[in-house]
Structure formats: structure tokens, C-alpha cells
Amino acid sequence: EVRLVESGGGLIQPGRSLRLSCTASGFDFGDFALSWVRQTPEKGLEWVGFISGNPSAGRTEYAASVRGRFTISRDDSKSVAYLQMNSLKTEDTAVYYCTRGPYYDSTGYCVHWGQGTLVSVSS
Amino acid sequence: EIVMTQSPATLSVSPGERATLSCRASQTIYTNLAWYQQKPGQAPRLLIYGASTRATGVPARFSGSGSGTEFTLTISSLQSEDFAVYYCQQYENWPPYTFGQGTKLEIK
Numbered sequence: 331e332v333r334l335v336e337s338g339g340g341l342i343q344p345g346r347s348l349r350l351s352c353t354a355s356g357f358d359f360g361d362f363a364l365s366w367v368r369q370t371p372e373k374g375l376e377w378v379g380f381i382s383g384n385p386s387a388g389r390t391e392y393a394a395s396v397r398g399r400f401t402i403s404r405d406d407s408k409s410v411a412y413l414q415m416n417s418l419k420t421e422d423t424a425v426y427y428c429t430r431g432p433y434y435d436s437t438g439y440c441v442h443w444g445q446g447t448l449v450s451v452s453s
Numbered sequence: 454e455i456v457m458t459q460s461p462a463t464l465s466v467s468p469g470e471r472a473t474l475s476c477r478a479s480q481t482i483y484t485n486l487a488w489y490q491q492k493p494g495q496a497p498r499l500l501i502y503g504a505s506t507r508a509t510g511v512p513a514r515f516s517g518s519g520s521g522t523e524f525t526l527t528i529s530s531l532q533s534e535d536f537a538v539y540y541c542q543q544y545e546n547w548p549p550y551t552f553g554q555g556t557k558l559e560i561k
Contacts, residue, residue: 365550375497375540375552391548427496431544438544439487441508443496 332356339447350413352428360406365437368424383434459553465561476541485545
């Protein structure tokens with residue numbers, strides 16, 4: 331069974347940094363691309379960014395709203411992906427989901443989703 | 454960026470009846486469209502990909518159709534567990550992947 335478990339969310343002040351983790355199990359982690367998707371009541375579902383799997387491992391793409399502030403990485407030896415969020419803004423408040431699609435070089439559609447972790451950016 | 458527009462925002466249907474949800478893309482996405490179902494407190498669940506292919510374990514009462522810019526999700530006979538929010542997502546032209554704003558399917 332494929333499982334994605336996010337962790338690391340919480341309350342953080344604007345301008346600070348936070349790192350989310352996505353721990354995976356039940357599949358060959360390195361062979362699949364992963365995306366982070368966030369959700370707010372106001373904006374709905376918003377794709378945040380992606381990291382490719384093998385053989386093009388390490389390619390990343392980001393939404394314009396987070397480019398330059400957020401960084402996605404992965405440690406295939408631990409089956410973990412990370413979302414490093416710097417210079418956080420109040421508008422980054424959301425539930426963050428780790429998702430996996432069927433491909434290695436793009437996420438495409440999100441076959442699997444984690445349970446989500448809430449990030450609240452507030453002073 | 455491709456904009457996805459769903460209609461209606463809220464749909465009220467009685468159990469046992471048919472529900473038809475619409476999704477429109479701002480430019481052609483061929484059949485690179487997915488539908489998701491989300492219940493309160495849960496993550497979205499993939500229902501349909503490729504505009505018309507049911508994901509594993511999805512009941513046959515769910516069907517998707519369309520291509521280009523116009524798409525439809527049909528639930529043929531609504532069960533109590535089907536009342537939820539439904540989202541469409543395009544994966545033709547990225548970054549970014551984009552989602553519709555959702556249709557809430559409620560009990561009439």
C-alpha cells in the first residue's frame with residue numbers, strides 16, 4: 331500500500347523558515363516524481379512545486395507564488411521528500427499535501443495524497 | 454497559465470438521481486484532465502484521469518467525458534457517500550498544474 335505522511339507543519343511567524351517532510355512507503359520511492367499541493371478555503375487547491383524521480387532525478391519546478399522562497403529536495407535513501415519554506419508570508423498559510431503521480435519526470439495527476447500538514451503563518 | 458473553471462459552484466441533487474458537473478479549460482488540454490473527490494477533513498481522492506479513465510477502486514457510477522476545453526463528471530445514481538466537493542485538474546501544460554475552484558455536491 332502506498333503511503334505518504336507529511337510532517338513539520340505548525341505555527342510560524344512571517345519571515346521565518348519551516349521545513350516539511352514527506353515520508354513515503356509502499357513503492358520504489360526514487361522512481362517517481364512528487365509534488366507538493368496546498369489548500370486554503372479562499373484559494374482552493376494550488377500546486378506548489380515538483381521534484382522528478384529517476385532517471386532525471388533532482389529536476390524541480392515551482393509555482394510563481396513560491397519560486398525563490400521554497401525549495402523541494404529528496405533523499406531517496408530514506409524515502410523522504412522535503413519542502414523548505416523560507417521568507418514565509420501570511421498567504422502561505424494552508425494545508426500542505428505531498429502527492430505522487432504515475433510518472434518519474436512529471437507528477438501529472440495525483441494518484442496518491444498524504445493526509446496533509448497545516449502551516450499557519452501569523453505574528 | 455491554464456485557468457480551470459468549474460460549474461456550478463454548488464449542486465443540489467437528491468440521492469438516487471444523476472449529477473452532472475462541468476469543468477472548462479481556458480485553452481485546449483486534449484484529455485489531460487483529472488477529477489478528484491474531497492470529503493471534509495480528508496485529502497482529495499483521485500476519481501478520473503485521462504478525462505474518462507476511472508482510477509483504481511472507483512465505482513462505475515462515476516464517469517468522465519470530454520476533450521479539448523469542455524469536460525463533464527457524471528455520477529449516475531447518487532449515493533450518500535458521494536456528497537462531497539469535486540475538483541478538476543489539468544496536467545497538459547505545466548508548470549503550473551492548475552485546479553478548478555471546486556463544485557460542492559450537496560443533498561437536496
